[in-house]
Amino acid sequence: MPSHSDDWSGRHSVLTTARRTAALINALAGDRPDPAEVADVLRAYGETGPxxxxxxxxxxMRTAASLLREVFAAEDADGAAATLNRLLHEHTGPLRLTSHGGSTPWHPxxxxxxxxxxxEWLLASSCMALTVLVWDRQRPPGRVCASPSCQNAFIAQGSGPERxxxxxxxxxxxxxAAHRRSHAAEQPSETE
Incomplete structure (x- = not known):
């Protein structure tokens, strides 16, 4: 079994964990994600050891990421909360504290x-972080990029207009692209 390090007391803030979730959703989106590339994302967000x-x-993980993408696709806080509540009910265990046998500080x-x-780890740790962000900000924790050619998940926390x-x-x-479309629509056609 793998050993996962979710040290919520320092290295992994809620926002960092949420950003890791978005990065993993994006890395796992293809037809055949490369395990080495997924491992690189995990290392970039603080996983240690082999x-x-x-x-x-x-x-x-790809199945878990697909479920988590639904949180990012939610239109509002109610939709994000409903999705998170369903995921928490169907896919996670009860909230508990662990220190991984004394090797880390106590964390949920x-x-x-x-x-x-x-x-299971990806879904549970991501649900926890995304739940805290919805609770704290009262809006979805992130979005799916509006560009049809992209569709990456991203964290949309911050001040200012929503991204x-x-x-x-x-x-x-x-x-x-919008400018080119509007400019092309303004051009008279050659048959006129």
Whole structure:
């Protein structure tokens, strides 16, 4: 069984865990995600030790990521909360505290076992972080990029108007495409 490090007391803030969730949703979105690339995302967000993901682990994580994407696709806080409540009810264990046998500070877990499978860990730790963000901000914790050519999940926490795109690059690409469409519509056709 894998060992997961979800140290909520420092290395993994709620926001960092939510960002890790979005990054994993995006990394797991393809038809055949590469286990090494998924492991790289896990390392980038603080997982330590050997990460030996099998294709079976990645397939399970891909299913969990698909379920979590629904939270990012929610239109409002009510939709995000309803989705999270369903996921918590159907896929996680009861809230408990663990120190992983004394190797980490005490922190909350929703998965059923400290050394449970990767997909269960991803779903449980992500649900916890996303739940806290909905509770704190009273809005969905993130979005799915509005660019039809992208569709990446991203965390949309912060002040200012709500973001529709995952990056400036996607926003610029869509503005340019809209400008070109409107400019083309203004041009008289050659048959007139």
């Amino acid at each position: 990460i030996d993901l099998t294709t079976g682990d990645v397939a399970g 877990h929703l998965d059923r076992d400290d050394d449970g499978p990767w997909d 529709r795109y995952c990056s400036r690059r996607c926003a610029t690409r869509e503005r340019v």
